[in-house]
Amino acid sequence: MNYWLMKSEPDTFSIDDLKRKKREAWDGVRNYQARNFMRDGMRVGDGVLFYHSNCAEPGIAGLAEVASDAYPDPSQFDPKSQYFDPGSSRDNPRWMLVDVKFVKKLKRTITLDELKNHSAVAGMTLLRKGNRLSVMPVEAGDWKYILGLE
DNA sequence: GCCAACGTTGGC
DNA sequence: GCCAACGTTGGC
Incomplete structure (x- = not known):
């Protein structure tokens, strides 16, 4: 069992949206490293x-669970989608997602501000300067520690 | 809205 | 393969 952190802009899709919908395909990731975490990890x-x-208040708002294996992100094939990728094909899809x-x-x-004040989690990828990954691994110890802060 | 950090693109 | 230009992310 591994642990992850996934970023979402609440104006686009918040923890309340996930609560309402119960389950969501995590589409639109267009970064290779983030894709590799979903696909391989x-x-x-x-x-x-x-x-x-x-x-206004960046931070961890809730908990979710990986609910599927990785599969091709359908939005990459949809010319009307903002996530359309003309360089990808159904035979050889470039972008993968999980539910x-x-x-x-x-x-x-x-x-985020609070996490910065806890030296126990100072090594987290999230807190690395300039980090822009939207999907990243979380160490088990950091996971436990963070849940203890709630 | 600003801007630092970083990934991607494309000319050479 | 180098690297400048450009676009995006995301905190502030």
Whole structure:
């Protein structure tokens, strides 16, 4: 069992949206490293920290779970989608995604600002300067520690 | 809205 | 293969 952090802009798709929909295909990832984590690293049942980015209160807003194996992101084939990739083909899809299902909304958002003040998690990928990955691994120890902060 | 950081693209 | 230009991310 592995742990992950996935970023979403709450204006686009928030933890409340996931709660309402129960399950969501995590489409639109167009970064190779993030894709590789989904394609090669994720297994059904892995834990996911649902992170709100690019908003008033950036931070971990809830928990989710990997709910499918990786499969081709349908939006890459759709010319009307903002995620359309003319360089990809159905025979050899470039972008993969997983489904994610709702587990819980945290009682409060554990903010980025707060995490920065805990030296125990200072090594997290999330906190690395200039980090822009939208999907990244989380170490088991960091996962446990963060859940203890709620 | 600004801008630092970083990934991608494309000319050479 | 180098690297400048460009686009995007995301905190502030």
